Amino acid sequence: MTVFEKNVAALAARIPDGAKIALPPDYSYCANALVRALVRRRAKGLHLVGVPAFGYQGDLLIGAGCVDTVETAAVTMGEYGLAPRFTAAVKAGELRLLDATCPAIHAGLQAAERGAPFSVMRGLIGSDILARRPDWRVIDNPFAAQQGIEGRDPVVAIPALKPDVTVFHAPKADRFGNVFIGVRRECMVMAHAASQAVITVERIVDGNLLDDVETAAGTIPSLYITALAEVARGAWPQALPGNQGYAADAVHLRDYARQAKSAEGFQAYLDAHVLEPLAEPALS
Amino acid sequence: MTVETQTGDKSQDALPEDILISAIAEMLEGLGHVAIGASSPIPMAAALLANARTGGRPQVSVLGSQDHNFFTDGAKELFDCAGQGRIDAFFLGGAQIDGQANINLVSIGDPDRPKARFPGSFGSAHMYYVVPRVILFRLEHTPRTLVERVDYISAPGLSEPGVFRPGGPYALITDRCLFHFDKGQGRFRLVSVHPGHTVEEIREQTGFAYEEPDHVPETAVPDRETVALLQGPIADQLAKLYPDFATRVYGR
Known part of the structure; x- marks a missing residue:
């Protein structure tokens, strides 16, 4: 049975220190409100798995000192440039790095989801x-x-690559805990492969997503969803892709990429946008 | 060792980017399916140009695009599709590229305490092996980027006999010139030099040895019709995915 939590703080409390966490790529469904809650919880020793790569989400966790291992095909902010805290941490030798290539991450997760070695x-x-x-x-x-x-x-x-927790932000869930991800099927593989899926959704809808074949085809059944919370704009400042979503906050991401180049600038960013939860559009 | 200049129709309005795009498009014409990875506005424009000039072939799949992405099976589908041989051409770059077409997308110096760290290898260690025509693309052509030997091999240019390798390097295009890769010889051959650049300059700015024919043509400048396509409908499509690039180059 999927547990419905009230907010991201309650979800973050379910993710223990040292957990191996699967994160989706920037063009998919990034749970940034939950990631910020992990920073506020002062999570430690996380092992991030990029499926197959990540950007802002992981850079924030790395900069905040929550991470000791990074397993990924790439870490980048895309059009906004290199991921600044990742780059600084690697140069300083502060991370255990498991560099991979995209299909190797997918291959490991697919072995885990089918229970193969x-x-x-x-x-x-x-x-x-x-x-x-x-x-x-x-x-x-x-x-x-x-x-x-x-x-x-x-x-x-x-x-087999079996994450402890899969974290993403989906467009919608129903009250049974079924979660719609449409064509972003890496979220499906991530949920299948991990021991737990702790996720946020843009909105909770009436009815059952499995009743209509059109929504059922892109829905993860609640069987795989451990806990979820409704968080409007939970992907901000990244996009919620697709015709029902929203665009990335390009101004904010560009500012982050610039500010986070220095440790001081990053701390100022955390103070302004992460550590003070009322600064978050997602929580106001 | 002279540069032969073009005599046919060429547009006076062609930008340096238009010349690159048009040269890449020529290498894509006649193919069935071209895929474009992340952060690749010039390859995307080239694929769209090849498609527009040849009546809907090749099919173009652009990662991250709403309008040119036909994948419905998540992040893995691009690699599965390529693994089956369903993608004919793909683009890769490199912080460093060497004379054997090895590419480095990871780091400079010791990977554990690097002098510089880049995003990472992405899908290169698969795509380079299975896509028949991989075009290497690097807009900084200097001895720092085109090196004798890369510091880290994200994906090798050539494989030992017995390793499954239907794919690999086809060409390397930079801001100065176009090379083709000769798999038999295991090295690059200078094919053309972009307008405004010289063979002497290429020699000075390339850190690896390559074959230089006696006569090297100038890279063709696209005609008026092509430039109108690039600066019109194709620039509009680029602007949706790469607003910064479209603004900077095409004033969109």
Whole structure:
């Protein structure tokens, strides 16, 4: 049974220190109100998994000292430039880095969602990504001969990647805890693969999203949703993509990317926009 | 070792970006499906131009776009699609690119305490292996970026025999010139130099060895019709996804 929490503080209290947290990419459904609540809770030792990459959400957590491990294909603010606190923390040697490539993250999550020990993928062989990931293995394709492939056909085995918690912000949920994600199906894979999904939604709607095939096709059943809260504009300052969503607050993100280049500027940003919850449009 | 200049129709209004876009578009014509990754306004424009000039081919998939994204199966679909051989061309960049077409999207110096850190490898360590025509794109052509040997291999230009590798480097286009990659020789060949640049300058500004033919043409300047397409309907489409780029280059 999905638990309905009143606010992001109650959701953040469910995410323990040291948790391995799956985060969606910037073009998907980012739960920034919940991320800010994690900063206010002073979360520690988090292991962030970018699915397959992240930007502002993770940069905020890294800058606030909540993170010790980053497992991702990339960290970037896209059009707004490099993620400043991530970049500073890596240069200072403050993070345990598990650099990956996008489909390796997806392969690991897909193994977890089907309860398999690993997935295999093409690519990676000869890269420094693979050389620096002793947890990945090169194995021979056991079916090479019958598939008409000459030689041993080496492939890379990626172990199941099972996050403790998946965190995202969806457009809507019903009162049964079913959550609509439409075509943003990485959120579906993330919810399947993780032990728990602790999420926010833009609004809670009447009826059952599973009753209509058109909504059911893009809905995660409540079976996979541990807890959720209704948070209007919960993706701000990032976009809620899609025709029912809203655009990113480009001015705010550009200011963040500039301000967070220095530790002092980042602290000033936290003081103004994160630590004082009444400054948040999502909570006012 | 002379630069031959173009004699045919060329627009007086072509911007340097238009010349790059048009040169890339030529490499995409006739293909079935071109995909564009994150932060790539010039490759996106080139794919849209190739599509407009050849009556709807190639199909163009742009990550992050509302109007040019046909994927419905989440963030993994692009890679699954490429893995099956359903994507014919893709673009990759690199903080560093070396003479064997190895690319570095991660860091300079020791990766654990780097002098510079970049976003990361994204999907390069898969796409570079499985997409037949990968076009490398780098707008800073200096000995700092085009190096003899990259500090970190996000994805190698070539693979050992026996490694599944239907894809790989096809060309490298910079703000100064166009190279093609010769997989047999394992090195780049200078194909054309953009207007206003010289072969001597390319030699000075390239940190790796490459093949230089006796006669190197100037990169073609697009004709009036092409420039009108680029500065009109294509710039309008770019503005939706890349407002900063569209404003800076096309005044949108």
